Ligand SMILES: NCc1[nH]cc(CCC(=O)O)c1CC(=O)O
């Protein structure tokens with residue numbers, strides 16, 4: 507066999523040549539097993555108090571906290587691009603925070619007012635509201651805390667139920683408990699049904715890990731825990747079987763959609779959850795995953811668009827049906 511003169515190379519008797527199917531762009535499109543479409547995307551957005559405010563989040567370039575007036579404009583644009591759903595997170599001013607997160611179920615609170623306004627202005631967009639106390643508590647934890655610093659489960663669930671009901675009352679489409687207290691899906695489902703909100707869905711953050719990838723999000727909300735960490739309620743990164751257990755419990759309690767979070771470091775979990783349920787699976791491409799791609803792209807170290815598409819495609823391939831991603835708007839533009 508001569509490398510200098512390939513034409514003299516004797517053909518081998520390879521009957522299977524996978525490269526045949528990769529020869530042209532058309533063939534590659536035909537053979538593609540996984541597709542990413544704008545229908546898969548859920549856009550997380552941050553709302554703040556005030557008017558005329560659009561404040562970039564330092565560790566999430568290209569992501570902003572919007573006051574309601576500008577948020578509505580942005581959502582109208584996002585909807586025009588074909589994005590079906592947004593996940594809403596509030597930035598709560600310090601003077602509204604307390605130890606027990608009472609502002610979270612204020613019928614005239616920031617989230618409640620925002621949902622009302624969105625439903626009036628852009629009724630076709632699916633609104634998903636976060637159910638967790640961390641944006642509302644002075645200590646930054648997702649639950650009530652006792653004098654020893656223990657995060658209390660059942661008393662927290664009672665507050666989460668009030669919060670979910672207050673969101674249902676203003677017309678949210680899905681409540682999305684992101685707190686990881688035990689039993690909150692069942693308690694919320696029962697309360698929603700009892701109050702007649704049978705069509706309000708639950709997107710359960712079922713397998714949510716205690717992850718360092720949430721750092722930029724906590725900057726965005728100014729919600730980093732003031733003491734300790736979230737390891738007594740969010741999951742240990744080392745565990746996979748436990749994720750299936752958490753998913754099974756949430757399904758039994760009434761979840762409509764289950765979530766794995768974060769996404770990129772947990773593709774194996776998405777894949778295993780796919781085998782375990784017929785429900786739709788959402789993957790959360792979290793703030794740290796976003797920040798890493800943005801930072802490398804800003805330095806010219808990676809091809810940003812290709813890396814985004816490759817990352818999100820891997821989540822679909824692993825088994826996710828829906829992806830919460832701060833890249834949603836950019837991706838919608840790419841897929842146009
Ligand atoms: N209930 C808190 C919450 N809801 C969504 C995120 C993270 C989202 C992201 O990093 O993009 C977090 C952070 C946390 O658990 O501390």
Ligand SMILES: [Mg+2]
Pocket residue numbers: 686687688689712752755756
């Ligand atoms: Mg659970």
